[in-house]
Amino acid sequence: xxxxxxxxxxxxxxxxxxxxxxxxxxxxxxxxxWYQQDxxxxxxxxxxxxxxxxTEKGDLSSESTVSRIRTEHFPxxxxxxxxxxxxxYLCASSDLPANYGYTFGSGTRLTVV
Amino acid sequence: GQNIDQPTEMxxxxxxIVQINCTYQTSGFNGLFWYQQHAGEAPTxxxxxxxxxxxxxxxFSSFLxxxxxxxxxxxxxxxxxxxxxxxxxxxxxxxxxxxxxxGAGTQxxxxx
Numbered sequence: 001x002x003x004x005x006x007x008x009x010x011x012x013x014x015x016x017x018x019x020x021x022x023x024x025x026x027x028x029x030x031x032x033x034w035y036q037q038d039x040x041x042x043x044x045x046x047x048x049x050x051x052x053x054x055t056e057k058g059d060l061s062s063e064s065t066v067s068r069i070r071t072e073h074f075p076x077x078x079x080x081x082x083x084x085x086x087x088x089y090l091c092a093s094s095d096l097p098a099n100y101g102y103t104f105g106s107g108t109r110l111t112v113v
Numbered sequence: 114g115q116n117i118d119q120p121t122e123m124x125x126x127x128x129x130i131v132q133i134n135c136t137y138q139t140s141g142f143n144g145l146f147w148y149q150q151h152a153g154e155a156p157t158x159x160x161x162x163x164x165x166x167x168x169x170x171x172x173f174s175s176f177l178x179x180x181x182x183x184x185x186x187x188x189x190x191x192x193x194x195x196x197x198x199x200x201x202x203x204x205x206x207x208x209x210x211x212x213x214x215x216g217a218g219t220q221x222x223x224x225x
Contacts, residue, residue, distance in 0.1 A: 033212065042117070043156075043200070043215040058212070090155065101146045101202070101213060104155035 003027050006091050006105035013081055013112055021076045021108045023091030031094040032074040033102065036060060036087050043090065049074055081112045117216035119201050124222045125191055133186045133219045135201035143211060147175055147186045148200040150218065156200055160186070188221070196223045 004025040013019055025032070030051045035043040035058075045058030049068040063085070064078050074093075078085055088109050092102035116138045125131040137145070144163040148156035162168055162177035162184060174187040188195055198218040204211050 035215075040121070040217065040220075042217040045212055045214075048212060059214075101144075101148075101158055101161060101204075102156075104157070106155045107153075109153075 004091060004093055004103050004105040006089075006108050008108060009106060010109050011111070013110070015080075015082055015112055017081050019078050019081055019110070021089055021091075021110070023074045023076070023105055024072050025074075025093045025103070025105075026072065027093060027095065027103065028071060029093035029095040029103075030071065032068065033092045033094075034058070034064075034066060034074070034076050035090045035092065036062065037090055037107075038087050047076065081110075083112045086110060086112050117201055117203055117214055119199075119216045119219045121217070122220040122222065124224060126224050127191055127193060129191050131188045131191060131221060133188070133199050133201075133221070135184045135186070135216060137182050137184075137201070137203045137216075139182075139203050139205035139214060141205045142179060142203065143206055144204040145175075145177055145184050146202040146204070146213065147173075147184075148202065150198045150200055152197075159199075191223050193223050193225070196221060 007022045032049045034047040037043045044060035046062040047066040049055045055066050064076050088107050090107045091105040094102045119135045147159040150156040160175035167176045172189045177184045198220050200218045201216040202213040
C-alpha cells in the first residue's frame, strides 16, 4: 500500500498550458524531493524541501516551481509547458532513520505535444 | 563533481547469479543505496551500506569498499520477476538527511 501518492499517473498536454503535478505523503516526513527521469538516464534532483515553507532548487535546472504549505503536500507547477518538459517526474520523501533513504511515489509521466 | 557509474545492461538466466557493480566519485560520503525499479513503476529500496563490508538480505547482498569508491549488488537464484533496473545512489554529504545522487541504472534481463 503506497504511502506517497502522485497524480496524475499519465498526462498529455498541449504546449503553453499550465500544469500542476500533485504529490502527497501520509508518513509525516519532513523531507520531500522531486526528481526528473528520462528513459535510460539517471534521476536528476530538481527541487527539494526540508519542511513547511522550505523549498530549494536541485542540481538540475528546471523551469518548474514548487510549494510546501503543508507537511504532507509538495506540488510541482509548470506555468507554460513545452515539449522539452516531456519526462517522468518522481516525488519522494524521507525521514529518520536515515538508512532507509527515500520512499518514492509511482511517478507522473508527462508528455507535452 | 559527482560521478556514479554502473553498467547499462546485464543478462542472466533464471536461477543464476548476477553481480552489478557501481563505482562512485563524490565530494563526500554518507551511505550508498540500491533501489529496484520495474518499468513504469517507482523505485523501491533494496539495501543500504555505510560501512565497509557485505550486507545480506535474503537473495540480495550488497558490498561496499569506501577506500575504492566501489559497491556491488549480488542477486542470487534469479527469478523472472527480478527483471528490472537497479539503481545505485550515494548520499555525498555528512548530513544524514542529505540528498541522494543516482547512477543511470543497470537493466537486468532474466531469461528462462
